[in-house]
Amino acid sequence: MREDYGKVRRVQQRLAALTGPRYRTAYRQTVAEVAGRAVPVRVFQPNRKRRDDVLLFFHGGGWVTGDIESYTPASATMAELTGCVVASVDYRLAPEYPFPAGLQDCYNVTRILLEEPHRAGIESAEKVVLVGDSAGANLAAAVSLMLRDEGLRTADRQVLLYPVTHWDHDPKTSPFASVRHHGEAYRLTNTEVQDYLDLYVPDPSQRRNPLVAPLMATDLSGQPASLVITAELDLLCDEGEEYGRALRAAGNEVRIHRVDGALHGFIALPRFSRSLREAYEVINDFLDEVPSQQEPA
Known part of the structure:
Protein backbone atom coordinates (compact mmCIF):
# COMPACT_ATOMS: atom_id res chain seq x y z
CA MET A 1 0.00 0.00 0.00
CA LEU A 18 -19.01 4.10 -13.78
CA THR A 19 -21.54 3.97 -10.94
CA GLY A 20 -21.87 7.68 -10.21
CA PRO A 21 -24.54 8.70 -12.77
CA ARG A 22 -27.19 6.65 -10.93
CA TYR A 23 -26.85 8.92 -7.91
CA ARG A 24 -26.63 12.36 -9.51
CA THR A 25 -30.09 13.40 -8.33
CA ALA A 26 -29.59 12.01 -4.81
CA TYR A 27 -27.10 14.56 -3.55
CA ARG A 28 -25.87 18.12 -3.77
CA GLN A 29 -22.36 19.40 -3.36
CA THR A 30 -21.45 22.02 -0.81
CA VAL A 31 -18.48 23.08 1.29
CA ALA A 32 -17.84 23.85 4.92
CA GLU A 33 -15.44 26.77 5.29
CA PRO A 46 -33.41 10.28 1.19
CA ASN A 47 -36.39 9.85 -1.11
CA ARG A 48 -38.53 9.55 2.00
CA LYS A 49 -37.26 11.30 5.11
CA ARG A 50 -38.18 9.31 8.23
CA ARG A 51 -35.90 10.86 10.85
CA ASP A 52 -34.61 14.32 11.74
CA ASP A 53 -31.09 13.05 12.50
CA VAL A 54 -28.27 14.25 10.26
CA LEU A 55 -25.67 11.53 9.78
CA LEU A 56 -22.20 13.08 9.42
CA PHE A 57 -20.21 10.42 7.59
CA PHE A 58 -16.44 9.94 7.53
CA HIS A 59 -15.43 7.40 4.89
CA GLY A 60 -12.93 4.60 5.30
CA GLY A 61 -9.81 3.85 3.28
CA GLY A 62 -7.04 3.80 5.86
CA TRP A 63 -6.78 7.62 5.97
CA VAL A 64 -5.05 7.23 2.58
CA THR A 65 -7.64 6.17 -0.02
CA GLY A 66 -11.34 6.74 -0.56
CA ASP A 67 -13.22 10.01 -1.05
CA ILE A 68 -16.78 11.28 -1.27
CA GLU A 69 -16.93 10.21 -4.91
CA SER A 70 -15.98 6.57 -4.34
CA TYR A 71 -18.29 6.46 -1.30
CA THR A 72 -21.26 7.99 -3.11
CA PRO A 73 -23.06 4.63 -3.56
CA ALA A 74 -22.55 3.77 0.14
CA SER A 75 -23.69 7.25 1.22
CA ALA A 76 -26.80 7.13 -0.98
CA THR A 77 -27.62 3.70 0.45
CA MET A 78 -27.16 5.06 3.97
CA ALA A 79 -29.61 7.89 3.29
CA GLU A 80 -32.22 5.56 1.80
CA LEU A 81 -32.01 2.79 4.41
CA THR A 82 -32.07 5.16 7.40
CA GLY A 83 -34.36 7.86 6.04
CA CYS A 84 -31.85 10.45 7.25
CA VAL A 85 -29.93 13.25 5.59
CA VAL A 86 -26.31 12.09 5.17
CA ALA A 87 -23.43 14.56 4.92
CA SER A 88 -20.23 12.91 3.64
CA VAL A 89 -16.95 14.71 4.37
CA ASP A 90 -14.07 14.85 1.87
CA TYR A 91 -11.28 15.20 4.43
CA ARG A 92 -7.61 15.45 3.46
CA LEU A 93 -5.71 12.21 2.93
CA ALA A 94 -2.26 10.98 3.87
CA PRO A 95 0.56 10.79 2.95
CA GLU A 96 0.22 14.22 1.35
CA TYR A 97 -1.55 15.40 4.49
CA PRO A 98 -0.52 13.23 7.45
CA PHE A 99 -2.06 13.26 10.94
CA PRO A 100 -3.72 15.41 12.15
CA ALA A 101 -4.80 17.13 8.90
CA GLY A 102 -7.69 14.81 7.99
CA LEU A 103 -8.82 14.64 11.61
CA GLN A 104 -8.83 18.43 11.84
CA ASP A 105 -11.06 18.63 8.75
CA CYS A 106 -13.52 16.19 10.31
CA TYR A 107 -13.46 18.06 13.62
CA ASN A 108 -14.03 21.43 11.96
CA VAL A 109 -16.95 20.19 9.86
CA THR A 110 -18.48 18.57 12.95
CA ARG A 111 -18.29 21.83 14.87
CA ILE A 112 -19.92 23.70 12.02
CA LEU A 113 -22.74 21.16 11.80
CA LEU A 114 -23.30 21.30 15.56
CA GLU A 115 -23.16 25.09 15.80
CA GLU A 116 -23.99 26.64 12.41
CA PRO A 117 -25.25 23.92 10.03
CA HIS A 118 -26.18 26.43 7.33
CA ARG A 119 -22.45 27.02 6.84
CA ALA A 120 -22.24 23.41 5.63
CA GLY A 121 -25.23 23.78 3.35
CA ILE A 122 -27.66 22.12 5.76
CA GLU A 123 -30.75 24.00 6.92
CA SER A 124 -31.13 22.33 10.31
CA ALA A 125 -29.20 19.74 12.35
CA GLU A 126 -30.82 19.44 15.75
CA LYS A 127 -29.64 15.84 16.13
CA VAL A 128 -26.20 15.00 14.77
CA VAL A 129 -24.90 11.44 14.54
CA LEU A 130 -21.25 10.79 13.72
CA VAL A 131 -20.86 7.75 11.46
CA GLY A 132 -17.62 6.26 10.16
CA ASP A 133 -16.33 3.01 8.81
CA SER A 134 -12.83 1.68 9.50
CA ALA A 135 -10.45 4.66 9.45
CA GLY A 136 -13.53 6.89 9.26
CA ALA A 137 -14.82 5.34 12.47
CA ASN A 138 -11.43 6.05 14.01
CA LEU A 139 -11.86 9.69 13.00
CA ALA A 140 -15.38 9.80 14.44
CA ALA A 141 -14.17 8.45 17.78
CA ALA A 142 -11.30 10.94 17.83
CA VAL A 143 -13.63 13.85 17.00
CA SER A 144 -15.86 12.88 19.93
CA LEU A 145 -12.86 12.90 22.25
CA MET A 146 -11.75 16.30 20.94
CA LEU A 147 -15.19 17.84 21.45
CA ARG A 148 -15.30 16.53 25.02
CA ASP A 149 -11.80 17.82 25.76
CA GLU A 150 -12.71 21.27 24.42
CA GLY A 151 -15.85 21.38 26.57
CA LEU A 152 -18.04 21.70 23.48
CA ARG A 153 -21.36 20.15 22.56
CA THR A 154 -20.81 16.60 21.41
CA ALA A 155 -22.74 14.71 18.77
CA ASP A 156 -25.97 13.13 19.94
CA ARG A 157 -24.79 9.65 18.94
CA GLN A 158 -21.96 7.91 17.13
CA VAL A 159 -21.97 4.80 14.96
CA LEU A 160 -18.56 3.17 14.65
CA LEU A 161 -18.37 0.52 11.93
CA TYR A 162 -15.42 -1.87 12.37
CA PRO A 163 -13.27 0.96 13.80
CA VAL A 164 -9.49 1.17 14.05
CA THR A 165 -8.88 1.81 17.76
CA HIS A 166 -5.37 0.44 18.42
CA TRP A 167 -1.91 1.17 17.05
CA ASP A 168 -0.40 -2.35 16.86
CA HIS A 169 -1.53 -4.80 14.18
CA ASP A 170 1.53 -7.02 14.16
CA PRO A 171 0.33 -10.58 14.85
CA LYS A 172 3.44 -11.19 16.97
CA THR A 173 2.77 -8.33 19.38
CA SER A 174 -0.91 -7.33 19.08
CA PRO A 175 -3.05 -8.02 22.17
CA PHE A 176 -5.98 -9.06 19.98
CA ALA A 177 -6.67 -12.57 18.72
CA SER A 178 -8.54 -11.35 15.64
CA VAL A 179 -5.33 -9.73 14.40
CA ARG A 180 -3.67 -13.15 14.42
CA HIS A 181 -6.65 -15.14 13.15
CA HIS A 182 -7.96 -12.85 10.39
CA GLY A 183 -4.99 -10.76 9.31
CA GLU A 184 -3.81 -12.68 6.26
CA ALA A 185 -6.51 -14.48 4.31
CA TYR A 186 -9.35 -11.96 4.34
CA ARG A 187 -10.36 -8.54 3.05
CA LEU A 188 -7.93 -6.47 5.14
CA THR A 189 -4.44 -7.64 6.08
CA ASN A 190 -2.06 -6.87 8.94
CA THR A 191 0.47 -5.48 6.50
CA GLU A 192 -2.07 -3.21 4.86
CA VAL A 193 -3.18 -1.69 8.18
CA GLN A 194 0.40 -1.11 9.25
CA ASP A 195 1.17 0.49 5.89
CA TYR A 196 -1.79 2.80 6.32
CA LEU A 197 -0.58 3.81 9.78
CA ASP A 198 2.93 4.41 8.46
CA LEU A 199 1.49 6.81 5.88
CA TYR A 200 -1.01 8.48 8.20
CA VAL A 201 1.30 8.84 11.21
CA PRO A 202 4.92 8.83 9.97
CA ASP A 203 6.25 9.48 13.47
CA PRO A 204 5.96 6.17 15.39
CA SER A 205 6.01 8.00 18.71
CA GLN A 206 2.62 9.57 17.87
CA ARG A 207 0.81 6.30 17.13
CA ARG A 208 -0.20 5.78 20.76
CA ASN A 209 -1.82 9.21 20.82
CA PRO A 210 -5.50 8.66 21.77
CA LEU A 211 -6.50 10.67 18.71
CA VAL A 212 -4.78 7.98 16.62
CA ALA A 213 -5.50 4.99 18.87
CA PRO A 214 -8.60 5.82 20.95
CA LEU A 215 -8.10 2.71 23.10
CA MET A 216 -5.06 4.46 24.57
CA ALA A 217 -7.24 7.20 26.08
CA THR A 218 -7.11 7.25 29.88
CA ASP A 219 -10.47 9.04 30.07
CA LEU A 220 -13.36 7.94 27.86
CA SER A 221 -16.11 9.64 29.84
CA GLY A 222 -18.54 12.10 28.32
CA GLN A 223 -18.92 10.34 24.99
CA PRO A 224 -22.14 10.23 22.97
CA ALA A 225 -24.38 7.18 22.99
CA SER A 226 -22.44 4.75 20.82
CA ARG A 245 -16.47 -2.15 26.35
CA ALA A 246 -14.05 0.60 27.38
CA LEU A 247 -16.64 3.26 26.53
CA ARG A 248 -19.23 1.38 28.59
CA ALA A 249 -16.85 1.02 31.53
CA ALA A 250 -16.37 4.80 31.46
CA GLY A 251 -20.10 5.31 32.01
CA ASN A 252 -21.28 5.79 28.44
CA GLU A 253 -24.31 4.23 26.82
CA PHE A 272 -28.97 -7.19 -1.14
CA SER A 273 -25.95 -8.17 0.99
CA ARG A 274 -26.95 -9.99 4.18
CA SER A 275 -24.21 -8.27 6.17
CA LEU A 276 -25.29 -4.83 5.04
CA ARG A 277 -28.98 -5.50 5.70
CA GLU A 278 -28.24 -6.78 9.20
CA ALA A 279 -26.08 -3.77 10.00
CA TYR A 280 -28.78 -1.32 8.94
CA GLU A 281 -31.41 -3.13 11.00
CA VAL A 282 -29.20 -2.57 14.04
CA ILE A 283 -28.42 1.03 13.06
CA ASN A 284 -32.09 1.88 12.62
CA ASP A 285 -32.97 0.33 15.99
CA PHE A 286 -30.17 2.35 17.58
CA LEU A 287 -31.37 5.60 16.01
CA ASP A 288 -34.87 4.96 17.36
CA GLU A 289 -33.77 4.19 20.92
CA VAL A 290 -34.48 6.73 23.63
CA PRO A 291 -31.21 7.35 25.51
CA SER A 292 -31.37 5.96 29.02
CA GLN A 293 -29.13 8.71 30.39
CA GLN A 294 -31.20 11.87 30.27
CA GLU A 295 -29.81 15.34 30.82
CA PRO A 296 -30.84 16.86 34.15
CA ALA A 297 -33.77 19.26 33.97
Whole structure:
Protein backbone atom coordinates (compact mmCIF):
# COMPACT_ATOMS: atom_id res chain seq x y z
CA MET A 1 0.00 0.00 0.00
CA ARG A 2 2.88 2.38 0.70
CA GLU A 3 3.92 2.04 -2.95
CA ASP A 4 0.53 1.59 -4.63
CA TYR A 5 -1.88 3.94 -2.85
CA GLY A 6 -1.94 6.20 -5.91
CA LYS A 7 -3.01 3.31 -8.12
CA VAL A 8 -5.73 2.35 -5.64
CA ARG A 9 -7.09 5.89 -5.70
CA ARG A 10 -7.19 5.93 -9.50
CA VAL A 11 -9.05 2.60 -9.63
CA GLN A 12 -11.56 3.89 -7.09
CA GLN A 13 -12.12 7.01 -9.15
CA ARG A 14 -12.70 4.98 -12.32
CA LEU A 15 -15.17 2.71 -10.58
CA ALA A 16 -16.97 5.71 -9.09
CA ALA A 17 -17.25 7.26 -12.55
CA LEU A 18 -19.01 4.10 -13.78
CA THR A 19 -21.54 3.97 -10.94
CA GLY A 20 -21.87 7.68 -10.21
CA PRO A 21 -24.54 8.70 -12.77
CA ARG A 22 -27.19 6.65 -10.93
CA TYR A 23 -26.85 8.92 -7.91
CA ARG A 24 -26.63 12.36 -9.51
CA THR A 25 -30.09 13.40 -8.33
CA ALA A 26 -29.59 12.01 -4.81
CA TYR A 27 -27.10 14.56 -3.55
CA ARG A 28 -25.87 18.12 -3.77
CA GLN A 29 -22.36 19.40 -3.36
CA THR A 30 -21.45 22.02 -0.81
CA VAL A 31 -18.48 23.08 1.29
CA ALA A 32 -17.84 23.85 4.92
CA GLU A 33 -15.44 26.77 5.29
CA VAL A 34 -13.39 27.19 8.45
CA ALA A 35 -10.05 28.83 9.17
CA GLY A 36 -9.66 29.77 5.53
CA ARG A 37 -10.06 26.20 4.30
CA ALA A 38 -13.04 24.86 2.34
CA VAL A 39 -13.80 21.20 3.03
CA PRO A 40 -16.05 19.57 0.41
CA VAL A 41 -19.23 18.02 1.81
CA ARG A 42 -21.70 15.95 -0.20
CA VAL A 43 -25.24 16.04 1.18
CA PHE A 44 -27.58 13.13 0.40
CA GLN A 45 -31.35 13.46 0.79
CA PRO A 46 -33.41 10.28 1.19
CA ASN A 47 -36.39 9.85 -1.11
CA ARG A 48 -38.53 9.55 2.00
CA LYS A 49 -37.26 11.30 5.11
CA ARG A 50 -38.18 9.31 8.23
CA ARG A 51 -35.90 10.86 10.85
CA ASP A 52 -34.61 14.32 11.74
CA ASP A 53 -31.09 13.05 12.50
CA VAL A 54 -28.27 14.25 10.26
CA LEU A 55 -25.67 11.53 9.78
CA LEU A 56 -22.20 13.08 9.42
CA PHE A 57 -20.21 10.42 7.59
CA PHE A 58 -16.44 9.94 7.53
CA HIS A 59 -15.43 7.40 4.89
CA GLY A 60 -12.93 4.60 5.30
CA GLY A 61 -9.81 3.85 3.28
CA GLY A 62 -7.04 3.80 5.86
CA TRP A 63 -6.78 7.62 5.97
CA VAL A 64 -5.05 7.23 2.58
CA THR A 65 -7.64 6.17 -0.02
CA GLY A 66 -11.34 6.74 -0.56
CA ASP A 67 -13.22 10.01 -1.05
CA ILE A 68 -16.78 11.28 -1.27
CA GLU A 69 -16.93 10.21 -4.91
CA SER A 70 -15.98 6.57 -4.34
CA TYR A 71 -18.29 6.46 -1.30
CA THR A 72 -21.26 7.99 -3.11
CA PRO A 73 -23.06 4.63 -3.56
CA ALA A 74 -22.55 3.77 0.14
CA SER A 75 -23.69 7.25 1.22
CA ALA A 76 -26.80 7.13 -0.98
CA THR A 77 -27.62 3.70 0.45
CA MET A 78 -27.16 5.06 3.97
CA ALA A 79 -29.61 7.89 3.29
CA GLU A 80 -32.22 5.56 1.80
CA LEU A 81 -32.01 2.79 4.41
CA THR A 82 -32.07 5.16 7.40
CA GLY A 83 -34.36 7.86 6.04
CA CYS A 84 -31.85 10.45 7.25
CA VAL A 85 -29.93 13.25 5.59
CA VAL A 86 -26.31 12.09 5.17
CA ALA A 87 -23.43 14.56 4.92
CA SER A 88 -20.23 12.91 3.64
CA VAL A 89 -16.95 14.71 4.37
CA ASP A 90 -14.07 14.85 1.87
CA TYR A 91 -11.28 15.20 4.43
CA ARG A 92 -7.61 15.45 3.46
CA LEU A 93 -5.71 12.21 2.93
CA ALA A 94 -2.26 10.98 3.87
CA PRO A 95 0.56 10.79 2.95
CA GLU A 96 0.22 14.22 1.35
CA TYR A 97 -1.55 15.40 4.49
CA PRO A 98 -0.52 13.23 7.45
CA PHE A 99 -2.06 13.26 10.94
CA PRO A 100 -3.72 15.41 12.15
CA ALA A 101 -4.80 17.13 8.90
CA GLY A 102 -7.69 14.81 7.99
CA LEU A 103 -8.82 14.64 11.61
CA GLN A 104 -8.83 18.43 11.84
CA ASP A 105 -11.06 18.63 8.75
CA CYS A 106 -13.52 16.19 10.31
CA TYR A 107 -13.46 18.06 13.62
CA ASN A 108 -14.03 21.43 11.96
CA VAL A 109 -16.95 20.19 9.86
CA THR A 110 -18.48 18.57 12.95
CA ARG A 111 -18.29 21.83 14.87
CA ILE A 112 -19.92 23.70 12.02
CA LEU A 113 -22.74 21.16 11.80
CA LEU A 114 -23.30 21.30 15.56
CA GLU A 115 -23.16 25.09 15.80
CA GLU A 116 -23.99 26.64 12.41
CA PRO A 117 -25.25 23.92 10.03
CA HIS A 118 -26.18 26.43 7.33
CA ARG A 119 -22.45 27.02 6.84
CA ALA A 120 -22.24 23.41 5.63
CA GLY A 121 -25.23 23.78 3.35
CA ILE A 122 -27.66 22.12 5.76
CA GLU A 123 -30.75 24.00 6.92
CA SER A 124 -31.13 22.33 10.31
CA ALA A 125 -29.20 19.74 12.35
CA GLU A 126 -30.82 19.44 15.75
CA LYS A 127 -29.64 15.84 16.13
CA VAL A 128 -26.20 15.00 14.77
CA VAL A 129 -24.90 11.44 14.54
CA LEU A 130 -21.25 10.79 13.72
CA VAL A 131 -20.86 7.75 11.46
CA GLY A 132 -17.62 6.26 10.16
CA ASP A 133 -16.33 3.01 8.81
CA SER A 134 -12.83 1.68 9.50
CA ALA A 135 -10.45 4.66 9.45
CA GLY A 136 -13.53 6.89 9.26
CA ALA A 137 -14.82 5.34 12.47
CA ASN A 138 -11.43 6.05 14.01
CA LEU A 139 -11.86 9.69 13.00
CA ALA A 140 -15.38 9.80 14.44
CA ALA A 141 -14.17 8.45 17.78
CA ALA A 142 -11.30 10.94 17.83
CA VAL A 143 -13.63 13.85 17.00
CA SER A 144 -15.86 12.88 19.93
CA LEU A 145 -12.86 12.90 22.25
CA MET A 146 -11.75 16.30 20.94
CA LEU A 147 -15.19 17.84 21.45
CA ARG A 148 -15.30 16.53 25.02
CA ASP A 149 -11.80 17.82 25.76
CA GLU A 150 -12.71 21.27 24.42
CA GLY A 151 -15.85 21.38 26.57
CA LEU A 152 -18.04 21.70 23.48
CA ARG A 153 -21.36 20.15 22.56
CA THR A 154 -20.81 16.60 21.41
CA ALA A 155 -22.74 14.71 18.77
CA ASP A 156 -25.97 13.13 19.94
CA ARG A 157 -24.79 9.65 18.94
CA GLN A 158 -21.96 7.91 17.13
CA VAL A 159 -21.97 4.80 14.96
CA LEU A 160 -18.56 3.17 14.65
CA LEU A 161 -18.37 0.52 11.93
CA TYR A 162 -15.42 -1.87 12.37
CA PRO A 163 -13.27 0.96 13.80
CA VAL A 164 -9.49 1.17 14.05
CA THR A 165 -8.88 1.81 17.76
CA HIS A 166 -5.37 0.44 18.42
CA TRP A 167 -1.91 1.17 17.05
CA ASP A 168 -0.40 -2.35 16.86
CA HIS A 169 -1.53 -4.80 14.18
CA ASP A 170 1.53 -7.02 14.16
CA PRO A 171 0.33 -10.58 14.85
CA LYS A 172 3.44 -11.19 16.97
CA THR A 173 2.77 -8.33 19.38
CA SER A 174 -0.91 -7.33 19.08
CA PRO A 175 -3.05 -8.02 22.17
CA PHE A 176 -5.98 -9.06 19.98
CA ALA A 177 -6.67 -12.57 18.72
CA SER A 178 -8.54 -11.35 15.64
CA VAL A 179 -5.33 -9.73 14.40
CA ARG A 180 -3.67 -13.15 14.42
CA HIS A 181 -6.65 -15.14 13.15
CA HIS A 182 -7.96 -12.85 10.39
CA GLY A 183 -4.99 -10.76 9.31
CA GLU A 184 -3.81 -12.68 6.26
CA ALA A 185 -6.51 -14.48 4.31
CA TYR A 186 -9.35 -11.96 4.34
CA ARG A 187 -10.36 -8.54 3.05
CA LEU A 188 -7.93 -6.47 5.14
CA THR A 189 -4.44 -7.64 6.08
CA ASN A 190 -2.06 -6.87 8.94
CA THR A 191 0.47 -5.48 6.50
CA GLU A 192 -2.07 -3.21 4.86
CA VAL A 193 -3.18 -1.69 8.18
CA GLN A 194 0.40 -1.11 9.25
CA ASP A 195 1.17 0.49 5.89
CA TYR A 196 -1.79 2.80 6.32
CA LEU A 197 -0.58 3.81 9.78
CA ASP A 198 2.93 4.41 8.46
CA LEU A 199 1.49 6.81 5.88
CA TYR A 200 -1.01 8.48 8.20
CA VAL A 201 1.30 8.84 11.21
CA PRO A 202 4.92 8.83 9.97
CA ASP A 203 6.25 9.48 13.47
CA PRO A 204 5.96 6.17 15.39
CA SER A 205 6.01 8.00 18.71
CA GLN A 206 2.62 9.57 17.87
CA ARG A 207 0.81 6.30 17.13
CA ARG A 208 -0.20 5.78 20.76
CA ASN A 209 -1.82 9.21 20.82
CA PRO A 210 -5.50 8.66 21.77
CA LEU A 211 -6.50 10.67 18.71
CA VAL A 212 -4.78 7.98 16.62
CA ALA A 213 -5.50 4.99 18.87
CA PRO A 214 -8.60 5.82 20.95
CA LEU A 215 -8.10 2.71 23.10
CA MET A 216 -5.06 4.46 24.57
CA ALA A 217 -7.24 7.20 26.08
CA THR A 218 -7.11 7.25 29.88
CA ASP A 219 -10.47 9.04 30.07
CA LEU A 220 -13.36 7.94 27.86
CA SER A 221 -16.11 9.64 29.84
CA GLY A 222 -18.54 12.10 28.32
CA GLN A 223 -18.92 10.34 24.99
CA PRO A 224 -22.14 10.23 22.97
CA ALA A 225 -24.38 7.18 22.99
CA SER A 226 -22.44 4.75 20.82
CA LEU A 227 -23.12 1.83 18.52
CA VAL A 228 -20.06 -0.26 17.67
CA ILE A 229 -20.58 -2.72 14.80
CA THR A 230 -17.84 -5.21 14.02
CA ALA A 231 -17.31 -7.87 11.36
CA GLU A 232 -16.56 -11.40 12.54
CA LEU A 233 -13.87 -12.14 9.92
CA ASP A 234 -12.10 -8.81 10.30
CA LEU A 235 -8.75 -8.37 12.00
CA LEU A 236 -10.17 -5.21 13.62
CA CYS A 237 -13.04 -7.12 15.24
CA ASP A 238 -11.57 -7.50 18.72
CA GLU A 239 -10.20 -3.99 19.07
CA GLY A 240 -13.51 -2.49 17.99
CA GLU A 241 -15.42 -4.49 20.57
CA GLU A 242 -12.82 -3.71 23.22
CA TYR A 243 -13.33 -0.01 22.53
CA GLY A 244 -17.05 -0.45 23.00
CA ARG A 245 -16.47 -2.15 26.35
CA ALA A 246 -14.05 0.60 27.38
CA LEU A 247 -16.64 3.26 26.53
CA ARG A 248 -19.23 1.38 28.59
CA ALA A 249 -16.85 1.02 31.53
CA ALA A 250 -16.37 4.80 31.46
CA GLY A 251 -20.10 5.31 32.01
CA ASN A 252 -21.28 5.79 28.44
CA GLU A 253 -24.31 4.23 26.82
CA VAL A 254 -22.97 1.63 24.38
CA ARG A 255 -24.35 -1.11 22.15
CA ILE A 256 -21.97 -3.61 20.55
CA HIS A 257 -23.04 -5.80 17.65
CA ARG A 258 -20.96 -8.32 15.71
CA VAL A 259 -22.10 -9.26 12.20
CA ASP A 260 -21.36 -12.97 11.90
CA GLY A 261 -19.58 -14.11 8.75
CA ALA A 262 -18.94 -10.52 7.63
CA LEU A 263 -15.72 -9.17 6.16
CA HIS A 264 -14.16 -5.75 6.64
CA GLY A 265 -15.74 -3.03 4.52
CA PHE A 266 -19.21 -4.53 4.17
CA ILE A 267 -20.95 -1.13 4.41
CA ALA A 268 -20.00 -0.58 0.75
CA LEU A 269 -21.60 -3.83 -0.45
CA PRO A 270 -24.79 -3.88 -2.58
CA ARG A 271 -28.09 -3.51 -0.77
CA PHE A 272 -28.97 -7.19 -1.14
CA SER A 273 -25.95 -8.17 0.99
CA ARG A 274 -26.95 -9.99 4.18
CA SER A 275 -24.21 -8.27 6.17
CA LEU A 276 -25.29 -4.83 5.04
CA ARG A 277 -28.98 -5.50 5.70
CA GLU A 278 -28.24 -6.78 9.20
CA ALA A 279 -26.08 -3.77 10.00
CA TYR A 280 -28.78 -1.32 8.94
CA GLU A 281 -31.41 -3.13 11.00
CA VAL A 282 -29.20 -2.57 14.04
CA ILE A 283 -28.42 1.03 13.06
CA ASN A 284 -32.09 1.88 12.62
CA ASP A 285 -32.97 0.33 15.99
CA PHE A 286 -30.17 2.35 17.58
CA LEU A 287 -31.37 5.60 16.01
CA ASP A 288 -34.87 4.96 17.36
CA GLU A 289 -33.77 4.19 20.92
CA VAL A 290 -34.48 6.73 23.63
CA PRO A 291 -31.21 7.35 25.51
CA SER A 292 -31.37 5.96 29.02
CA GLN A 293 -29.13 8.71 30.39
CA GLN A 294 -31.20 11.87 30.27
CA GLU A 295 -29.81 15.34 30.82
CA PRO A 296 -30.84 16.86 34.15
CA ALA A 297 -33.77 19.26 33.97
